[in-house]
Structure formats: C-alpha cells, structure tokens
Amino acid sequence: MPSIEFLFAYWSAHEIATNGVILLNLVGALLLGLMVGYERSYHGRAAGMRTYGLVCMASAALTVIGGYPGDWFGGHTGHTLLTSDPTRIVQGIVTGIGFLGAGVIMREGFNISGLTTAASIWASSVIGVMVGIGFYLGAMGLAVLCAGAMILLTKVEAWLPSRHAIAITMRFKAGYLPQEAVLRSTALQRGYEIAGGSMMIGSDGGMQEWRFVAIALSKRSGAPMSVLSAELAQFDGIHSFQLSHARN
Numbered sequence: 706m707p708s709i710e711f712l713f714a715y716w717s718a719h720e721i722a723t724n725g726v727i728l729l730n731l732v733g734a735l736l737l738g739l740m741v742g743y744e745r746s747y748h749g750r751a752a753g754m755r756t757y758g759l760v761c762m763a764s765a766a767l768t769v770i771g772g773y774p775g776d777w778f779g780g781h782t783g784h785t786l787l788t789s790d791p792t793r794i795v796q797g798i799v800t801g802i803g804f805l806g807a808g809v810i811m812r813e814g815f816n817i818s819g820l821t822t823a824a825s826i827w828a829s830s831v832i833g834v835m836v837g838i839g840f841y842l843g844a845m846g847l848a849v850l851c852a853g854a855m856i857l858l859t860k861v862e863a864w865l866p867s868r869h870a871i872a873i874t875m876r877f878k879a880g881y882l883p884q885e886a887v888l889r890s891t892a893l894q895r896g897y898e899i900a901g902g903s904m905m906i907g908s909d910g911g912m913q914e915w916r917f918v919a920i921a922l923s924k925r926s927g928a929p930m931s932v933l934s935a936e937l938a939q940f941d942g943i944h945s946f947q948l949s950h951a952r953n
Contacts, residue, residue: 734765
C-alpha cells in the first residue's frame with residue numbers, strides 16, 4: 706500500500722516545477738496553433754483556430770512529457786520502467802483515439818463538420834495520458850486550456866476579421882452554356898469571389914451542373930443568402946439551384 710510520502714511525491718517542488726515548464730510549452734503551442742488556424746479560418750477553411758490550437762497544444766504536451774521520463778509516476782520510475790514500457794502504451798492510445806476522432810468528422814458537399822470535436826477527443830486522450838503518468842498539474846492546465854479554447858475562441862473568431870463562404874450548386878437548363886468569366890464577374894459584383902480549386906462541372910442529359918464555393922471579399926461584404934436565392938430564382942438559364950454555408 707502506498708505511503709503518504711509516496712503520494713506526496715507527485716506534488717513535490719520538483720514535480721510542480723516540471724509541470725510548470727510543461728504548462729509554459731502548452732501555452733506557447735496553443736498561441737502558435739491559433740495563429741496558423743486563424744489564417745485558415747479567415748479564408749473559409751473547415752479547420753480553424755480551435756482545431757489548430759487544440760492539435761498543436763496536445764502534440765506539444767506529448768512531446769514535452771517525453772523529455773521528463775525521470776519525473777513520471779512521481780519520480781518512482783525505477784521499478785516501473787523495468788517491468789513495462791509506458792511509451793508504447795502512449796503510442797497505442799494516441800493511434801487508437803485518432804481512429805475514434807475520424808469517426809466524428811462528416812462531409813456533405815463542400816461542408817466539413819466535426820473537426821474541432823475530433824481534435825478535442827484527441828486532446829482529451831492526451832489529458833488522460835498526463836494523468837496516468839502523474840503530471841496532474843499539467844493535465845489540469847491542459848484541460849482548462851482546451852475548454853477555454855472551445856468556449857472562448859468562438860467569440861474571438863466572431864470578432865476577428867473573417868470571410869464567410871457559401872457553397873453553390875446551379876443546374877442549368879438543357880442547351881444553356883454558362884460562361885465562367887461571366888459567373889466570376891457576377892460573383893464579384895455581389896461581394897464574392899470563387900474559391901480557387903473549388904469549381905466542379907458536370908453534365909447530364911444536356912443539362913450542365915456547376916458546383917463551387919464563393920468566399921466573401923471581407924467580413925461585411927457579400928450579399929445575404931436570401932438575396933442570392935431570390936436573384937437565382939429569377940434567372941432564366943437556371944433550372945434549379947442550392948445554397949448552403951460552407952467550410953471548405
């Protein structure tokens with residue numbers, strides 16, 4: 706049965722100092738991940754600030770705890786590491802949770818959802834690993850940072866300059882041949898630009914179908930979806946259309 710001294714070793718001054726170093730690394734990784742994620746979020750991509758921040762921070766946590774094997778399990782690593790290899794367990798956990806996170810990612814057309822949820826699941830596994838090896842303070846800090854990122858960053862993203870995106874599918878009447886240059890010009894007049902690499906063109910029974918993502922030129926530009934819908938409904942060459950918010 707563990708003694709009181711054995712349990713207190715997990716909260717010794719040396720262990721707390723090590724956890725402090727880990728927390729500093731986590732904060733730095735979170736900020737850098739948010740910087741990269743903002744660039745993606747600004748351009749209407751699915752993986753934004755929260756996803757990049759969580760992944761970067763959790764990756765840093767796994768890397769930095771590997772640099773302090775002597776502090777694992779409150780410093781009582783001699784007998785433990787002779788009879789087992791915790792690093793192999795950590796590797797198996799991270800790989801397995803990666804498959805679990807992939808199961809919550811869903812794609813419908815140009816819209817991708819579930820990336821932040823998948824990242825948070827993976828980050829939660831890292832919290833569990835840190836608790837398992839005895840870095841309790843670091844695990845609590847990682848949990849607070851993860852929760853704070855998911856709760857507060859939604860408001861931060863709404864405040865920062867960004868560009869919303871709309872997925873557009875247009876099915877033209879038989880025999881009508883749309884012109885890409887005209888389509889791009891029309892989009893610009895309404896405050897949008899067609900995202901590079903998003904254009905898909907198909908044809909069935911002489912009816913062409915165009916699919917693409919239109920990204921607003923700025924946060925306040927871009928006609929509302931209801932206005933775009935009313936204009937498309939009055940266009941003679943269009944047989945049918947579909948509009949939806951997109952994160953491509």
